[in-house]
Amino acid sequence: MDLSTATVIYCLFVAALFLGLWMFYDRxxxxxxxxxxxxxxxxxxxxxxxxxxxxxxxxxxxxxxGHANARLRF
Ligand SMILES: [Zn+2]
Numbered sequence: 308m309d310l311s312t313a314t315v316i317y318c319l320f321v322a323a324l325f326l327g328l329w330m331f332y333d334r335x336x337x338x339x340x341x342x343x344x345x346x347x348x349x350x351x352x353x354x355x356x357x358x359x360x361x362x363x364x365x366x367x368x369x370x371x372x373g374h375a376n377a378r379l380r381f
Contacts, residue, residue: 342361345361345362345363346359346360346361346362347359347360347361347362347363347364347367347378347379348378348379349367349369349376349378349379350376350379351369351371351372351374351376352374352376353369353372353374354369354371354372354374356369356370356371356372358370358371363378364378365377365378366378
């Protein structure tokens with residue numbers, strides 16, 4: 308193996324490494340965004356406390372008073 312072949316392989320390796328990192332962070336940011344977007348907002352009927360829960364549950368207990376509230380529908 309001569310030096311130019313080694314250089315080409317090294318450059319390809321570095322490029323693949325950066326591509327892999329870029330894809331990893333892109334996917335992770337997308338997952339974070341999707342997770343935040345899927346949050347449901349709840350308004351407590353008993354103490355008027357506004358809170359959010361991840362996912363799309365139909366009801367969630369208030370973290371302040373424990374009252375089970377139905378999901379707000381916009
Ligand atoms: Zn409450």
